[in-house]
Amino acid sequence: MLFEAKVATRYLVSAWRQSALLMFGVSVGVVVFTFIASLMNGLSVRLTEDITGNVAHVTLEPAPRLPQTFMASPRGRALFAIQPGHNVMPVIRNYRSIIEQAARMHGVRAVVPEVFGNATLARGEQTLAVAVTGIQAKDADVIAPLTRSIVRGRLDLAVGSIVVGSRLAAELGVDVGDRVNLRAANSAASRTRSAGAEAVMVVRGIFTLGVQAIDERVVYIDLTSARKLFDVIDGVSMIELKVDDVWQAPALAERLGRATTLRASNWLNRNTRLQEGLRAQDSTANMIKAFSLLTIAVGVASALFLSVSRRRSDIGILRSFGIGRGAIIRTFILQGLLIGTVGALVGAALGFGFAHLLLYASMKATGIPSIPIDPAQGEYLLAVLLAMIVSGAAAVLPARSAARIDPLEAIQS
Amino acid sequence: MTQLTTVVLEAKDIVKTFGEGEAATHVLRGVSTEIRSGEFVALVGPSGSGKSTFLSIAGTLLTPSTGSLAIAGESVLGRNEKEIAEVRNRHLGFVFQFHHLLEDFTAFENVLMPVYGAQARVSAPFVARARRLLQRVGLKDRMEFPTSKLSGGQKQRVAVARALIMKPEIVLADEPTGNLDRKSSDEVLHLLRELAHDEGTAFFVSTHDESIAMRCDRILTMEDGMLSSTKPSLS
Ligand SMILES: Nc1ncnc2c1ncn2[C@@H]1O[C@H](COP(=O)(O)OP(=O)(O)O)[C@@H](O)[C@H]1O
Numbered sequence: 001m002l003f004e005a006k007v008a009t010r011y012l013v014s015a016w017r018q019s020a021l022l023m024f025g026v027s028v029g030v031v032v033f034t035f036i037a038s039l040m041n042g043l044s045v046r047l048t049e050d051i052t053g054n055v056a057h058v059t060l061e062p063a064p065r066l067p068q069t070f071m072a073s074p075r076g077r078a079l080f081a082i083q084p085g086h087n088v089m090p091v092i093r094n095y096r097s098i099i100e101q102a103a104r105m106h107g108v109r110a111v112v113p114e115v116f117g118n119a120t121l122a123r124g125e126q127t128l129a130v131a132v133t134g135i136q137a138k139d140a141d142v143i144a145p146l147t148r149s150i151v152r153g154r155l156d157l158a159v160g161s162i163v164v165g166s167r168l169a170a171e172l173g174v175d176v177g178d179r180v181n182l183r184a185a186n187s188a189a190s191r192t193r194s195a196g197a198e199a200v201m202v203v204r205g206i207f208t209l210g211v212q213a214i215d216e217r218v219v220y221i222d223l224t225s226a227r228k229l230f231d232v233i234d235g236v237s238m239i240e241l242k243v244d245d246v247w248q249a250p251a252l253a254e255r256l257g258r259a260t261t262l263r264a265s266n267w268l269n270r271n272t273r274l275q276e277g278l279r280a281q282d283s284t285a286n287m288i289k290a291f292s293l294l295t296i297a298v299g300v301a302s303a304l305f306l307s308v309s310r311r312r313s314d315i316g317i318l319r320s321f322g323i324g325r326g327a328i329i330r331t332f333i334l335q336g337l338l339i340g341t342v343g344a345l346v347g348a349a350l351g352f353g354f355a356h357l358l359l360y361a362s363m364k365a366t367g368i369p370s371i372p373i374d375p376a377q378g379e380y381l382l383a384v385l386l387a388m389i390v391s392g393a394a395a396v397l398p399a400r401s402a403a404r405i406d407p408l409e410a411i412q413s
Numbered sequence: 414m415t416q417l418t419t420v421v422l423e424a425k426d427i428v429k430t431f432g433e434g435e436a437a438t439h440v441l442r443g444v445s446t447e448i449r450s451g452e453f454v455a456l457v458g459p460s461g462s463g464k465s466t467f468l469s470i471a472g473t474l475l476t477p478s479t480g481s482l483a484i485a486g487e488s489v490l491g492r493n494e495k496e497i498a499e500v501r502n503r504h505l506g507f508v509f510q511f512h513h514l515l516e517d518f519t520a521f522e523n524v525l526m527p528v529y530g531a532q533a534r535v536s537a538p539f540v541a542r543a544r545r546l547l548q549r550v551g552l553k554d555r556m557e558f559p560t561s562k563l564s565g566g567q568k569q570r571v572a573v574a575r576a577l578i579m580k581p582e583i584v585l586a587d588e589p590t591g592n593l594d595r596k597s598s599d600e601v602l603h604l605l606r607e608l609a610h611d612e613g614t615a616f617f618v619s620t621h622d623e624s625i626a627m628r629c630d631r632i633l634t635m636e637d638g639m640l641s642s643t644k645p646s647l648s
């Protein structure tokens with residue numbers, strides 16, 4: 001390889017302007033590659049975090065009890081004993097053992113038992129339908145960052161306290177300290193008009209999570225109060241989990257579902273749009289990356305074709321005194337590799353710097369950048385490797401054309 | 414001239430026809446010759462008579478239509494490309510009308526280029542030989558010069574040193590002075606003649622130049638694709 005290295009480097013050095021320009025071209029391709037990678041990866045992380053930060057990753061609920069068939073008629077019709085949706089609130093009774101089981105699973109960060117039900121919230125004449133989440137005070141921040149989202153009052157989940165979303169509060173016209181009337185809808189308790197079906201609560205906190213569906217509909221109360229409200233003597237209505245790696249949620253949900261016979265769903269089931277969006281974003285990014293590599297290939301190949309035609313006489317004379325075709329091929333492929341390597345390394349460094357620059361330039365006063373670029377996710381190693389491979393591969397055609405030069409023709413012309 | 418015993422190049426009934434049928438050009442019509450070690454042979458003849466074609470075939474850069482060729486006692490026809498490249502590297506040297514130096518390398522580096530056909534790393538004896546040859550062709554002070562800064566005559570002398578680096582049995586030179594002025598041309602010819610003597614290398618030199626013919630051991634005259642006459646010169 002000494003001959004090849006000597007000739008390749010000499011050719012690059014003696015035409016240093018073209019070489020520098022070509023290497024710059026390669027590095028621009030790599031900058032585009034790494035920039036797209038850090039932008040798209042940063043964006044998908046932010047999109048994913050925005051969603052997964054506020055919701056449960058895995059949710060365990062009692063399997064919907066299918067109505068029992070009362071009798072099968074000869075014509076194949078069935079008569080339902082109970083109309084679907086009007087049965088008693090389904091409850092997980094053995095929730096303690098399930099929580100224990102789930103908490104032991106690898107990758108599970110937190111397990112939160114909840115009593116969940118529909119209710120109406122009334123203040124004066126005004127009544128609104130709400131979704132009540134009964135939760136232990138210690139779990140209040142686990143599923144969604146409630147404390148951080150409190151805009152008025154505080155996150156107080158003592159008995160008799162209620163924390164509501166800001167849109168709901170505005171619609172109902174309530175503020176911290178106001179009394180509201182909470183009435184369970186559609187539960188066994190409300191039908192039997194038992195004592196727990198209605199409660200007067202004091203608004204202690206108002207939150208803005210930034211998710212409209214939550215901010216305008218969800219209220220939080222203490223788990224015990226919720227049990228009373230919905231007449232759940234023992235048990236919970238759902239168990240929610242946070243996991244370490246949100247992309248492992250589907251697998252974990254499946255395992256839990258099989259292990260418990262509960263209906264296990266994961267956050268992705270409720271966010272198919274996000275999945276589609278991320279996939280589309282991914283393929284767009286890959287296309288841009290592919291084009292940047294293609295540009296590198298075209299640049300390297302055309303520059304080397306030019307170099308080969310300029311060195312025809314050199315190649316002819318080298319072949320005349322017995323330098324083999326293989327050595328000629330290796331010499332030109334090595335040129336491609338050298339251009340690719342230097343260009344790629346410079347490009348990776350530039351791309352890294354560029355991503356940081358953009359990150360800081362777009363940083364707002366809040367410390368959150370307006371462009372969700374993540375310089376750490378520029379896929380630099382991949383970009384460098386691919387640029388090197390592409391440059392080497394792009395050199396193959398010119399190198400082979402160099403090796404095909406007939407020495408006699410090159411010498412006599 | 415006591416050891417003119419080994420035949421270093423033997424061509425027998427070389428025929429070369431370019432093209433086919435109506436368009437066929439019969440350039441060589443049965444050329445035979447032998448060149449012995451250390452011999453200095455001139456190849457003369459009118460332009461277009463086939464001198465370059467014959468030298469190319471003798472140098473294995475061109476395949477004859479029919480005929481046989483042996484270099485350093487080994488038949489080369491029918492060998493594969495790699496073997497032929499090895500024959501060229503070990504036994505043959507070339508000087509062309511144009512110097513064909515690699516402009517991106519120094520004179521010294523150019524002289525060493527053929528060595529890479531035989532070894533991956535240039536060994537010390539070759540480095541020493543390259544120095545000696547450059548000194549011998551009068552370029553002692555120009556060894557590390559970029560080739561582009563040398564004059565035409567100097568470049569051709571570097572090419573001569575390069576042709577000799579591998580100690581070939583024979584150097585084939587196709588009008589080596591065709592591009593040079595009278596003075597440089599004389600210098601180069603004088604040099605070739607001396608080197609043939611000192612190195613014991615045979616030279617086969619095609620030329621229009623009468624003065625070469627005067628200084629050689631033998632003259633071969635090409636006419637109409639035939640080596641029609643062989644006459645010794647009066648040197
Ligand atoms: N590749 C080729 N194809 C066709 N004809 C050729 C080719 N090479 C040489 N010739 C012809 O062969 C003849 C001899 O050429 P050449 O050997 O160069 O003569 P010289 O060197 O004696 O001037 C010329 O007529 C030339 O046109």
Ligand SMILES: [Mg+2]
Pocket residue numbers: 464465466587
């Ligand atoms: Mg000629």
